[in-house]
Amino acid sequence: MPEELSSPGSSSSTATADSSASDAPVVQFEDVSIGFGGKPVLQEISFSVERGQTLVLLGPAGCGKSVLLKLANGLLKPDSGTIRVFGEDIDKLRRRELYALRARIGMVFQESALFDSLNVEDNVAYRLHEELLPEAEAHTRVVEALQFVELEAAIDKFPSELSGGMRRRVSIARAIISHPDLILYDSPTGGLDPITSTTIIELVMKQRDVWHTTSLVVTHRLQDAFLLATNRFDPATGGMKPLPKDGPGGGIDEGTKFLLLNEGKIVFHGTTEELVHSDDPWVKRYLE
Amino acid sequence: MPILSPDVFIKQQVASVQEYSILAGRAIADIFTRPRYWADIFTQMDSIGVGSMPIIIMSGFFTGCVLALQSVTALQEFGAVSMTGSLVSLSMVKELGPVLTGLMVSGRNAAGMASELGSMKVTEQIDAMRALGTDPIRKLVTPRLIATVFMLFFLTIIADAAGIAGGALVAVNMLGLNASSYLHSSYSSLVHGDIVQGLTKPIFSGFIIATVGCFFGMRTTGGTQGVGRATTQAVVVSSVFIIIVDFIVTRLMIGIFGS
Numbered sequence: 445m446p447e448e449l450s451s452p453g454s455s456s457s458t459a460t461a462d463s464s465a466s467d468a469p470v471v472q473f474e475d476v477s478i479g480f481g482g483k484p485v486l487q488e489i490s491f492s493v494e495r496g497q498t499l500v501l502l503g504p505a506g507c508g509k510s511v512l513l514k515l516a517n518g519l520l521k522p523d524s525g526t527i528r529v530f531g532e533d534i535d536k537l538r539r540r541e542l543y544a545l546r547a548r549i550g551m552v553f554q555e556s557a558l559f560d561s562l563n564v565e566d567n568v569a570y571r572l573h574e575e576l577l578p579e580a581e582a583h584t585r586v587v588e589a590l591q592f593v594e595l596e597a598a599i600d601k602f603p604s605e606l607s608g609g610m611r612r613r614v615s616i617a618r619a620i621i622s623h624p625d626l627i628l629y630d631s632p633t634g635g636l637d638p639i640t641s642t643t644i645i646e647l648v649m650k651q652r653d654v655w656h657t658t659s660l661v662v663t664h665r666l667q668d669a670f671l672l673a674t675n676r677f678d679p680a681t682g683g684m685k686p687l688p689k690d691g692p693g694g695g696i697d698e699g700t701k702f703l704l705l706n707e708g709k710i711v712f713h714g715t716t717e718e719l720v721h722s723d724d725p726w727v728k729r730y731l732e
Numbered sequence: 733m734p735i736l737s738p739d740v741f742i743k744q745q746v747a748s749v750q751e752y753s754i755l756a757g758r759a760i761a762d763i764f765t766r767p768r769y770w771a772d773i774f775t776q777m778d779s780i781g782v783g784s785m786p787i788i789i790m791s792g793f794f795t796g797c798v799l800a801l802q803s804v805t806a807l808q809e810f811g812a813v814s815m816t817g818s819l820v821s822l823s824m825v826k827e828l829g830p831v832l833t834g835l836m837v838s839g840r841n842a843a844g845m846a847s848e849l850g851s852m853k854v855t856e857q858i859d860a861m862r863a864l865g866t867d868p869i870r871k872l873v874t875p876r877l878i879a880t881v882f883m884l885f886f887l888t889i890i891a892d893a894a895g896i897a898g899g900a901l902v903a904v905n906m907l908g909l910n911a912s913s914y915l916h917s918s919y920s921s922l923v924h925g926d927i928v929q930g931l932t933k934p935i936f937s938g939f940i941i942a943t944v945g946c947f948f949g950m951r952t953t954g955g956t957q958g959v960g961r962a963t964t965q966a967v968v969v970s971s972v973f974i975i976i977v978d979f980i981v982t983r984l985m986i987g988i989f990g991s
Contacts, residue, residue, distance in 0.1 A: 514859070517862075517863055519859050519862055519863065539867065543862075543865050543866070543867055544865070546862065546863060546864070546865045547865040549863070551860070551863040551864075553856050553859070553860055553863075554856070555855065555856060557855060557856035557857050557859065557860035558857075558860075559857055559860070559861075560855070560857070570864055570866075571864050571865060574767075574864070574865060574866055618864070628863075
C-alpha cells in the first residue's frame, strides 16, 4: 500500500496522534484568517467540533462557508491562525502526512466534482483503487456504498448521464466508502429541487445516525439545517422521522450544532435551542 | 483586462516563475518515489507518442521534401547538388527534426494537457483528487512528464527519418539524383556530435511541453473561458521556450562537440 495513501491509523505518526488526541476535538480552528487578493474572506474564526458532532455552517452566499470547509481539509492554507484536525496542526504537516490525514476525511463537493472520465463504479472506488484494494473487494464495497445512497442501478453510468441529485448521491457514496472519521459536506443540496434536497439530507442524517460520523455541513438552506436538527434516521422505514418531544433533547438532536457566518466572521455558534432563541438582531433577521 | 502597475506585474511574474519551479521540481522528485502510476504513464505514452505519430511523420516528411527542393538551387551554383543528402540529413537531425517535433507536439499535447487539467481544475476535480488523498502532481503531472520526455525522444528519431526519406523522394524523383549516393551522403555527413545534439533537444522540449502544459492547466481559473486562455498560454509559452532552449542547447553542444 502506498505510504501516503495508507488506511486510517496505519501510519505511526497518525496512530500516535490518534491515541494521544482521542478526547481532543476532531476539528479545531483558532483565530483563523484568510483573504484573497487583499480582501479578507474569513477573520479570526475560532470554533471546535467534537467527536460524533454535526456542525451546520449557515450564512449568506459568499460569506466564506466553502472556504472554511476547504481550510478544514487542508485544501487551502490560512494566512494566520491554527487549524487542528484529529489533533494535528495541518499547517505543519508535510505533503505526505497531509495526504495520509485526508484519507480519514470524506468530502462532498458543491458541484459533486465527480471524475467525468470515470464511471460511477470507478468514481466511488477511487480511494480503494488508490489503496490497491483487490478488485472484487472494491466492487463489493462500491455496491454497499451505492446501496446506502440507493443508487446501485447507476453503477455503470458516467457522470454526464446522471441528474444533479444522482451526482450528489454518487459524491456522498465516494466520500463514505472508506468510512471516514470526518465528513465535510459543501452545500450538498445546492441547486437541487426540494424533494431531491430532502433525499440528500436524509442521506446526511443516515450517515450521522448509523455511523455517528463527525460532520461539517455547509448549507444556505435553513430548512435543511432544521431538518437535520429535529429529525433522525429511521432504519425501519429507511427515511427520516421527527425526534420525540419527550426524548433527551426535547425533539432536537443534541449532537447537531450551528455556526453562523456573516462577512467572514462568526455571528453565532451554539445549539439549535440557542439559535432559535438568539437575541442577536442579525441572527433573528436571518432566521426570518 | 485591468492595467497593472509595474511592481504588481513584476510580482505576479516572479510568483508565476516560483509556482512553475515548485511544480516542475515536485514532478521530477515524484519520479523517484512511490507510488508510481504506471497505468497513467502508459496511457499518456499512447496518447502523446502514438497519437502524435501521424502529424510527426507528415511534417517531417514534407519538411525533408522542401529542404531538398530549396537547397538544390543554392547547391547548383557551386556544383554541389550531390551534397543534397548531406544538407537534408544534417538540417533534419541537428535542428529541424527536434524543433519541429517539439513544436508540433507542443501544439497538440501542451494544449491537450492544459485543457484537460484546466477543465478538471474549474470543475473541482483536482480538489476532489486531493481531498481523496491523491497528490495531483504525482497522479497527473509526473506521468505526463515521463511520457512526453520518453516519447518525444523517439518521435524526433521518426521525424528525422521521415525528413531524410522525404528529401530522398524529391532528390531522386524530381532532381534526378542517385538514391544510393543521396543516402550515402546523408549517412556519412553525420557525426556522433550531431546525433547527440539532435537527441538532447527533445529531452528539454519534452520537459517544457509537459511542465508548461500542466502548469497552465493546474492554475486555471475562470470557467470555460479560463480553460481556453490556459490552453492558448500553454501553447504559446511552451513553443517560445522550446525555441529559446533550442538555441541554448545548440550553443552548449557546439561548445562541447565543436561546429
